[in-house]
Amino acid sequence: MTLKLPIYMDNHATTPVDPRVVEAMLPYFTEIFGNAASRSHSFGWTAEKAVELARDQVGALIGASGKEIVWTSGATESDNLAIKGAAEFHKDRGNHIITAQTEHKAVLDTCKRLEKEGFDVTYLPVEHDGRVNPATVRAAMTDKTILVSIMLANNEIGTVNPIEEIGAVVKERGAIFHVDAVQGVGKIPFDVNAARVDLASLSAHKMYGPKGIGALYVRRKPRVRITAQIDGGGHERGMRSGTLNVPSIVGFGKAAELSRTEMASEAKRLFALRERLREGIQSRVTDTYINGSMEHRLPGNLNISFAYVEGEGMLMGLKDVAVSSGSACTSASLEPSYVLRAVGVEEEMAHTSIRFGLGRFNTEEEVDYVIDLVVGKVNKLREISPLYEMAQQGIDLKSIQWAAH
Amino acid sequence: MAYSDKVIEHYENPRNVGSFDKDDPNVGTGLVGAPACGDVMKLQLKINDQGIIEDAKFKTFGCGSAIASSSLATEWVKGMSIDQAMGIKNTQIVEELNLPPVKIHCSVLAEDAIKGAIADYKAKRQNAAAQVAAPSAPQKAAGGATQKATT
Numbered sequence: 001m002t003l004k005l006p007i008y009m010d011n012h013a014t015t016p017v018d019p020r021v022v023e024a025m026l027p028y029f030t031e032i033f034g035n036a037a038s039r040s041h042s043f044g045w046t047a048e049k050a051v052e053l054a055r056d057q058v059g060a061l062i063g064a065s066g067k068e069i070v071w072t073s074g075a076t077e078s079d080n081l082a083i084k085g086a087a088e089f090h091k092d093r094g095n096h097i098i099t100a101q102t103e104h105k106a107v108l109d110t111c112k113r114l115e116k117e118g119f120d121v122t123y124l125p126v127e128h129d130g131r132v133n134p135a136t137v138r139a140a141m142t143d144k145t146i147l148v149s150i151m152l153a154n155n156e157i158g159t160v161n162p163i164e165e166i167g168a169v170v171k172e173r174g175a176i177f178h179v180d181a182v183q184g185v186g187k188i189p190f191d192v193n194a195a196r197v198d199l200a201s202l203s204a205h206k207m208y209g210p211k212g213i214g215a216l217y218v219r220r221k222p223r224v225r226i227t228a229q230i231d232g233g234g235h236e237r238g239m240r241s242g243t244l245n246v247p248s249i250v251g252f253g254k255a256a257e258l259s260r261t262e263m264a265s266e267a268k269r270l271f272a273l274r275e276r277l278r279e280g281i282q283s284r285v286t287d288t289y290i291n292g293s294m295e296h297r298l299p300g301n302l303n304i305s306f307a308y309v310e311g312e313g314m315l316m317g318l319k320d321v322a323v324s325s326g327s328a329c330t331s332a333s334l335e336p337s338y339v340l341r342a343v344g345v346e347e348e349m350a351h352t353s354i355r356f357g358l359g360r361f362n363t364e365e366e367v368d369y370v371i372d373l374v375v376g377k378v379n380k381l382r383e384i385s386p387l388y389e390m391a392q393q394g395i396d397l398k399s400i401q402w403a404a405h
Numbered sequence: 406m407a408y409s410d411k412v413i414e415h416y417e418n419p420r421n422v423g424s425f426d427k428d429d430p431n432v433g434t435g436l437v438g439a440p441a442c443g444d445v446m447k448l449q450l451k452i453n454d455q456g457i458i459e460d461a462k463f464k465t466f467g468c469g470s471a472i473a474s475s476s477l478a479t480e481w482v483k484g485m486s487i488d489q490a491m492g493i494k495n496t497q498i499v500e501e502l503n504l505p506p507v508k509i510h511c512s513v514l515a516e517d518a519i520k521g522a523i524a525d526y527k528a529k530r531q532n533a534a535a536q537v538a539a540p541s542a543p544q545k546a547a548g549g550a551t552q553k554a555t556t
Contacts, residue, residue: 310443312468316408316416327443327468336443348440384422384472386447386464387440402439 005320007366011206011300011359012155012183013324017251018208018360024254025210028247036244037235047246054253061256062181062200063191064217070236071249074214075182078201079106079149081216081240082178085226086147086199087114090176094144098175100124100132101342103151107180111149120144129293130159130343138169147176152184156326156339156355157292158301160188167196176224182206186259187267187298192217198224204248208360209255213248216240266360271299273358273367278302280371285378287391291326291345291353300358305349308388309381314354317377321370326353348397408469409503415473420480423462425449430533433526435518444471444511448478448518452526456487463518470508474498474515482519487526490519 008016028050036051038044055066072078087097099111101123111121122140126132132150141148148170153160163179170177178199184190185200186207192200200217204210218224218239232241259266282288287307303326306314311327326337327350336350345353354374358367382388387397408416424447425432431451438445444467451460461479465472477498482490498504498512 308466310467310471312443313416313466313472316413316469346441351440351443384419384464385466386436386445387466389424389447389464397440402441402445403437 003365003369006322007320007362007370008322009356009358009362009366009370010322010324011357011362012158012355013357014205014211015208015359016361017205017210018255018258020258021209021251021254025247025251028250032246034246036246037233047244050250050253051244051246054249054256057253057260058202058215058256059217061190061260062185062202062217063193065220068192068217068220070216070218070239071244072214072216072240073212073245074205075104075180075201075203076106076214078203078214078216079104079178079180080110081226081229082199082201083107083110083147083149084114084229085239086176086178086224087119088227089225090146091119094142094146096120096122096142096144097147097149098122098124098137098140098145099149100126100151102126102130102132102154102156102339103149104155104180104182107149107151126342128344129296130154130157130291130339131293131296132161132166134162134165134169137166138172141169141173141175143173145173145175147178149178149180152179152181152190153188153298154292154339155183156337157303157343158183158298158357159292160184160296160298162296163190163195163197167194171196183298186256186263187270187300189263192219199226204252204255207255207259210248210251213245213252215252267299270358270360270362273362273364274300274302274356276364277356277358277367277371278304280368281374284371284375289345289349291340291343302356302358303353304356305345305353306378307349307352308385308391309378310351311353313381314352314377317381318354318370318373321373323357324355326355327351411502412469412473412504415476415502416469419463419472419476421460421462421476421483422464424464425451425460425462430529431526433522433524433529435521435523435525437514437517437521438467438471440466443467444514446471446475446514446518448475448515448522450482450490450519450522450526452487452523458482458485458487458490467511467514468508470502470504471511471514473502474504474511475518477501478515478519487523491523493519 034043034047036047055069059066176198179197181200182203198219202215204213235241289305291303311325326340340350427434433450435448446465448463450458453459461482463475463479465475495512495516
C-alpha cells in the first residue's frame with residue numbers, strides 16, 4: 001500500500017468528517033430542508049424530528065438526556081454562553097469565578113472579559129503533570145464563588161483532569177460546575193452525573209463531525225439557570241436563539257453515536273499507535289521529554305520536546321506531516337505556549353515541543369513513516385544546532401549569559 | 406506560514422554549516438540570541454592578515470527563516486573585507502529572502518552575528534598586539550568573547 005502525503009496528525013485542531021456522518025447529513029441539505037421551528041407543515045416536523053434524534057444521540061454520549069442539549073455554533077460559543085450566562089444570572093449570589101491557567105482561550109478570554117465587568121477570577125496553577133489538583137480548587141473556593149470552569153482534557157498536552165473529584169469539591173460549596181469537554185468527549189468516558197457537571201461544552205468537529213456546530217449541556221435536575229447571550233426567537237428553551245443548522249446537527253448526532261459505540265475499540269487502537277510513535281522516536285533520539293502526564297492522557301496525544309531543536313524549524317522539516325508546535329514562532333505573539341509554561345516547562349524547552357494528535361484515520365504505516373522522518377530531521381537539525389554542539393562539549397547552557405531580545 | 410522559495414532552499418541545503426576552532430587567532434566568533442527566545446546563531450569568520458574574510462561557518466537553533474538568514478550571511482561575507490562585512494544590513498537579508506514582518510528579527514540576528522564575530526576577531530588582534538608591545542602582560546583567554554552572547 002502506498003502512503004498518501006501529506007499525513008494528517010493534528011486531530012486536536014480538527015478532525016476530518018467521517019464518511020458515515022456525511023452520508024447522514026446529505027438529505028438534510030436538499031430533500032429535508034425544513035426549518036425545525038416551523039410548526040405548521042411536515043417540512044418543519046421532519047426537520048424537528050431529526051434534530052431531536054441528534055439531541056438524544058449527543059446526550060447519550062455524556063450520560064445526559066437530549067432535553068439538556070442546547071445547540072450552538074461551536075465550543076467557543078458554548079464556553080461563552082456557559083460562563084457569561086452563569087455569571088450574569090447568578091451575580092447576586094457572588095462575583096467569584098475559578099478556572100485554571102491551562103484552559104482554552106475561549107474560557108480564559110471570557111473570564112478576562114468578566115474581570116473587566118467586576119468579577120473576581122482565580123486562575124489556578126496546575127501540577128507539573130499538567131493536571132488540576134482538586135485540593136487547590138477546594139482551597140480557592142469562597143462564599144462568593146458562583147462558578148468553577150475546568151476542562152476535561154487539555155488541547156495541547158492531552159492531559160485528563162480528575163474531573164469527578166473536582167466536581168465533588170465544587171458541589172461541597174454549591175457552585176456551578178462548567179466543564180469544557182471538547183477534547184475529551186468521544187475519546188474517553190465522560191458522564192455528567194458521575195462528575196456532577198452543570199454545564200458542559202461540546203464540539204462536533206473534534207469528533208469527526210462538521211465544523212460550525214457545537215452544544216452546551218445544561219443540567220435540568222436540579223435546573224441550572226443561565227442568561228441567554230443571543231436574543232431572538234427564543235429557540236433552545238430561550239437559551240440560544242437562531243434557526244437551527246439542521247444538517248450539521250444531524251451530523252453531530254451521527255458523530256456522537258459513532259464515538260459512543262466505537263470509543264472503547266478506537267481508544268485502544270489509538271493508544272497502541274501513540275505508544276508505537278513514542279517508543280519509535282524515543283528509542284532512536286536522545287534528550288526528548290514528554291510534556292504532561294503519560295498516565296492521565298488522551299490516547300491519541302503525544303506532546304514531546306526535542307532538546308536543542310527549535311519547534312518551527314522542525315515543523316518546516318516535517319512538511320509532509322501536519323502537526324503543531326508550542327514554539328513561539330508559530331504564533332504572532334512570539335511567546336511560547338502558555339500551557340507548557342503553566343506546566344513548568346522552561347521557555348527553551350517549550351520552544352522545542354511538537355504536538356502529535358492521532359485520530360481515527362491514522363494508520364501504522366503512517367506512524368512508521370513519521371518516526372523515520374522525525375528521527376532524520378532531529379538528527380539533521382542537531383547537526384546545525386549550536387546548542388547541541390555546546391551540550392556535546394559539556395558546556396552548561398544555563399551558565400551562559402544569553403542576551404534577551 | 407508560507408515560506409519563500411529562497412528560505413526553503415537554504416533550509417534544505419544550508420551553506421557553510423560547521424565550526425572553526427574558536428581559539429584560532431584568525432577566527433572571530435559571534436554568538437547571538439537566546440534559547441528562551443527560540444533562536445540562537447553562532448557565526449564564525451576566518452579572517453586573514455590582510456583583513457579579508459576567507460571562510461565562514463554557522464550553526465543555528467531556530468526557525469527556517471533564522472537558519473536561512475545565517476546561511477545567507479555566511480555566503481555573502483566570504484571574500485569580503487571586514488569593512489564590507491560590517492556594512493551588511495539586515496534589510497538586505499529581508500529583501501533577498503522575502504522575509505515577512507514577523508521574521509525580521511531573524512535578519513537582525515544574522516547582522517548582529519556578523520558584527521559580533523568581527524568584534525571578537527578585533528578584540529583578539531588587540532590582545533595579541535598588546536602582548537607584542539608588553540610581552541610580560543598576563544595573557545587574556547583567547548576567544549573569551551565567544552561565551553558571551555551579544556545582541
